[in-house]
Amino acid sequence: MVRAVRIEEVGGPEVMALREVPLEPPGPGMAQVENRAIGLNFIDTYHRGGLYPIPLPSGLGTEGAGVVVAVGEGADVAVGDRVAYCSAGLGSYAEAVNLPAARLVPVPDGVDFDIAAAAMLKGQTAEYLLRRCYALREGQTCLFHAAAGGVGLIFGQWARALGATVIGTVGSADKVDIALAHGYNHVINYREEDVAQAVADLTGGVGVPVVYDGVGRDTFEVSLNCLQPRGLMVSFGNASGAPEPLDLQRLAAGGSLYITRPTLVSYTASTEDLRQSAAAVFERILDGSVQVAIGQRYALADIVRAHRDLEARRTTGSTILEPR
Structure with missing residues (x-):
């Protein structure tokens, strides 16, 4: 059993609840990631509020970083790998989650989990916007x-x-x-x-x-x-x-x-595009030209307050949810 945020219906922040849920071993092509940091993004409010319809009941969240603790047959990652993700499916608001291994990216040495979780979706969005959607010169x-x-x-x-x-x-x-x-x-x-x-x-x-x-x-x-x-x-x-x-x-x-x-999903549809985009983000972080600002942190149990602050524009920079 792991703690995870679930919703039974769409609506305001109050529809979210932190619950104990079962987590099965990962199936073929899947990997189980123990989250060390979780990213909070505005798209999460679209899923919760119904602007972007999702099947219900559901988990929430698309971004996180952690350690692979189990793998299914055919997965191209290994137990112990440091990984991050932001377009692997819903459910990152959890202590651990099963995800398609092909949607995980390696986190290089020198980038900690908080920075990886804060930078994945936002960094890859910036990457495709200024390098591929319209290549700034x-x-x-x-x-x-x-x-x-x-x-x-x-x-x-x-x-x-x-x-x-x-x-x-x-x-x-x-x-x-x-x-x-x-x-x-x-x-x-x-x-x-x-x-x-x-x-x-x-x-x-x-x-x-x-x-x-x-x-x-x-x-x-x-x-x-x-x-x-x-x-x-x-x-x-x-x-x-x-x-x-x-x-x-x-x-x-x-x-x-x-x-x-445009959407990030379209620009990272293939595993190759996904991992090249993430590598470009991490390269900028490691060379110091991009510093990721974590403006606030919330415990996973405080997810309702986190969403309210996000929607009220009381946050700056990136926001991290702490799974434990």
């Missing part, structure tokens, strides 16, 4: 919303290391300072400034070639207004809710704009 300027969030802090450092000029948006003066300390050249407090006007001022009226928007409804139109002609809007999340349906004529009016709605 030295000298280019980009805009990233929610710059003081977990993905935002990694993105800012990585983009700055590439030689890009990085503009971020945040919602408070404290978060301005945090973003500036993590690679952003310019930070706009959207509660005090008109974002589109500020971007126009910073770019000499030209706009940016790409906007990375994980906020959704609240920033969608603003993002389009910040683009230069033939610019790309990367809408990769819905933290404020799903945007309204888009009239394609809006893209024409903005100057032949492009839009994409």
Whole structure:
């Protein structure tokens, strides 16, 4: 038996409960991972709240890091391996979990479990956004919303290391300072400034070639207004809710704009892509160009409070759940 968070129905944070549940030995191609650290991500609230439907009852959580303690036939990992994961299925909010071995990535020496669990989903998201969805180049300027969030802090450092000029948006003066300390050249407090006007001022009226928007409804139109002609809007999340349906004529009016709605799942669909993406993240951590900020920690028993704080935007950087 292991302790794990379960939900019987979708709803607010109160639908989550920590329970003792059975954990069978891993089957063929599976591995059992004893979690040492668990990542908390906004997508977890989408699963819990029903925005992204899941079969019920269910576990929650997609990210963690720990040690392989048992393997099934054909698994390409071994007992004792240090591994991390963020796209292996639901159920990371647990002391231990069975996962497909092909969705596990090796954690190199020099990266501890807390950092691995904090960096996997956010780091791999930043990796595909700036290396593969739109390959940022030295000298280019980009805009990233929610710059003081977990993905935002990694993105800012990585983009700055590439030689890009990085503009971020945040919602408070404290978060301005945090973003500036993590690679952003310019930070706009959207509660005090008109974002589109500020971007126009910073770019000499030209706009940016790409906007990375994980906020959704609240920033969608603003993002389009910040683009230069033939610019790309990367809408990769819905933290404020799903945007309204888009009239394609809006893209024409903005100057032949492009839009994409990517997901990490698509960009790490193969084991090769998954492990190459993770290796790129860990390489940046080890060479010091990306430092992962763990802003808060919660015991697994405090999962309800953790979700409430996350949804109220009271968190900064990455959040770790401690399984024991």
